[in-house]
Amino acid sequence: MDLFQVYYKVYGKDGGQGTKRKASPTKFSPKKAKVSDDVETYPSLPTVTWDRLQLIKEIGAGEYGTTSLYNLTLENGDITEVAVKVLHDDTPVTCEARVLYELAGAGGAPLLYGVTSDPPAIVMEFIHGVPLFAVDQLEEAYEATVDAVYEFHAAGFCHLDIHPGNIIVDTSTSPYTAHLIDVGGSKKIPADTTGANDVKEIDWTSVSIIYDDFNSSD
Numbered sequence: 286m287d288l289f290q291v292y293y294k295v296y297g298k299d300g301g302q303g304t305k306r307k308a309s310p311t312k313f314s315p316k317k318a319k320v321s322d323d324v325e326t327y328p329s330l331p332t333v334t335w336d337r338l339q340l341i342k343e344i345g346a347g348e349y350g351t352t353s354l355y356n357l358t359l360e361n362g363d364i365t366e367v368a369v370k371v372l373h374d375d376t377p378v379t380c381e382a383r384v385l386y387e388l389a390g391a392g393g394a395p396l397l398y399g400v401t402s403d404p405p406a407i408v409m410e411f412i413h414g415v416p417l418f419a420v421d422q423l424e425e426a427y428e429a430t431v432d433a434v435y436e437f438h439a440a441g442f443c444h445l446d447i448h449p450g451n452i453i454v455d456t457s458t459s460p461y462t463a464h465l466i467d468v469g470g471s472k473k474i475p476a477d478t479t480g481a482n483d484v485k486e487i488d489w490t491s492v493s494i495i496y497d498d499f500n501s502s503d
């Protein structure tokens with residue numbers, strides 16, 4: 286029995302209750318980071334203005350957007366590192382931002398500080414760690430990933446784009462902590478049991494493929 290099957294057996298197909306883990310230790314809650322409310326553009330989402338953001342460096346560009354490391358000046362004058370994702374082609378940032386807002390750190394997802402306008406971008410917690418494929422202790426990283434997926438589901442969302450590049454592992458904690466990032470394709474889990482199981486199954490299939498890939502590359 287491999288690790289994935291062990292978790293499947295222990296927690297069951299529908300997932301355990303999944304205790305919501307605290308997101309990365311940070312003294313700033315998203316509420317505290319709120320800078321202003323632009324209720325017309327982004328109802329109920331916190332907003333951040335560009336004058337409070339200072340570019341440090343670009344981190345990487347993906348299919349849907351470019352993510353960079355910035356310093357964000359908070360209302361109290363403190364400065365914190367954030368990841369800022371500008372989506373390509375004027376894709377609205379509100380869907381991904383809303384998922385982050387509702388997850389509130391579940392599954393290790395980055396906390397949302399807010400959204401900007403002109404240009405629109407998502408300002409979120411910068412996750413310190415390494416991509417899953419760069420971790421030494423793979424078994425421990427898998428366990429952390431499985432825990433993160435259970436938490437994500439318990440918060441009412443399925444990720445739907447789980448692959449090694451979307452899992453950042455914080456190896457400074459014991460055991461490791463996995464963070465699921467890139468929630469642009471995530472969806473709310475349907476209320477009916479069959480629909481819920483179907484979408485969760487998509488995530489678990491991705492997790493098992495990752496597990497098999499790494500085992501076969503040994």
Ligand SMILES: Nc1ncnc2c1ncn2[C@@H]1O[C@H](COP(=O)(O)OP(=O)(O)OP(=O)(O)O)[C@@H](O)[C@H]1O
Nearest residue numbers: 344345346347348349350352368395410411412467
């Ligand atoms: N909150 C974050 N904290 C730290 N690094 C992040 C964060 N969000 C994204 N990154 C990193 O930024 C880089 C780009 O990520 P991004 O999500 O923009 O695109 P991608 O995952 O490469 O591709 P795609 O958007 O096509 O799925 C990746 O290396 C990713 O690990």
